[in-house]
Amino acid sequence: MNLPLFFSRRIFGENDDTDVQLPGSTKQRKSVSKPAIHIATIGVAIGLAVMIIAVSVVLGFKHTIRDKVTGFGSHIQVENILNYSSASSNPVCIDDSMLNVLSSIEGVRHAERYAISQGILKTDEDFLGIALKGIGQEYDLDFISKNIVSGELPQFSDTAQSYNIVVSQTIARKLGLNINDRVFAYFIDEDGVRTRRFTIAAIYQTNMKRFDDSFCFTDIITTTKLNGWFDGQCSGAELLVDDFDNLEATNREVIKTVNRTLDRYNNTFSSRTIYELYPQVFSWLNLLDINVWIILGLMIILAGFTMTSGLLIIILERTQMIGLLKALGARNILIRKIFLWFATFIIGRGLIFGNIIGLGLIFLQKATGIIKLDPQAYYVSEIPLELNFWLILLLNVATLLISVIVLIGPSYLISTIRPARSMRYE
Structure with missing residues (x-):
């Protein structure tokens, strides 16, 4: 029999009752440790x-923003190396x-061409500068389709x-x-103004x-002709990867395959990841x-502080025992194990309620x-939320372990209690 576990269960069961029988007392009285x-x-x-909730919000927010950015710029872009140093x-x-070569690179899920032309949309009342992005039939339209609010996507x-x-x-509203x-x-280009x-x-x-x-x-x-480009020319190719976590490894394969090679018009290929295209966005994400780590630290401190206070009160109340x-x-050491097991039961019950509250609010x-x-x-x-059950499990385990470890120090109070004096303790 595990004696510390047995005693801790009895103490835990007693504290769940309205009244408890304290050692050495002939009458029932309320447990001062219950609050x-x-x-x-x-x-x-x-x-x-x-x-x-904090982890789910941050994961949901980061992945939602990341998907929106990559929806416009994909994961990797292959383009003319001159674009690095030229505004045109x-x-x-x-x-x-x-395109087949790019699609066959290890880690690449899909490759698609695009061409961008800068222009101006004009109505009778107003005008607005735009970036007109031309896409072909091989283009992945999932992102655009999910964000359509009116009308239907053309072929x-x-x-x-x-x-x-x-x-x-x-743009429509403006x-x-x-x-x-x-x-x-x-x-507008060197040849004058083209109207469509x-x-x-x-x-x-x-x-x-x-x-x-x-x-x-x-x-x-349409955009290729507006730019006056030759047959087969475009702004570049967008590559979607199988696993975003392996983006850098996939980009290295792209670099080995196409970077610094020449096309039929002697233009040099180069590639950039979405991190390089939009560094400010990903730095912000x-x-x-950092915010998550601060929240996790504060909540662990809160749990440890309340558990430490509770354990000290319980030890003082159980001095006679x-x-x-x-x-x-x-x-x-045996008595300390009793109270550490007891604290583990309290923490476990808190974890159950914490999961119910946290997951309930997330699903709501x-x-x-x-x-x-x-x-x-x-x-x-609206607040984006993403559930990662492995991270939630890790949070539960980490909270339990850290809280118990924090309680090891206060449990040494037991060693200062003397039997002769404690038997007369009220």
């Missing part, structure tokens, strides 16, 4: 619930054979011009545009201001990790979106 146990349980529960857009030739082609355009809700409206676009008339096929909204303010989508053949056990020959938010955010400030309209 301390409740406070310790609440402290652990609140601490764990806050940690679960320099084309590179990516034909079907080159983009790399062989025929449809003059359909997809604009953001921000220019007063609706679905099926026709709008003139002007493109587009039909609004769909309107999207991602709440990413830096993209919604300017990005529009149309056929890749990485700062969120400790003295009796010592008189019967029990060693300090995911189901109802009850807590809203300003999309202009946070890029999302």
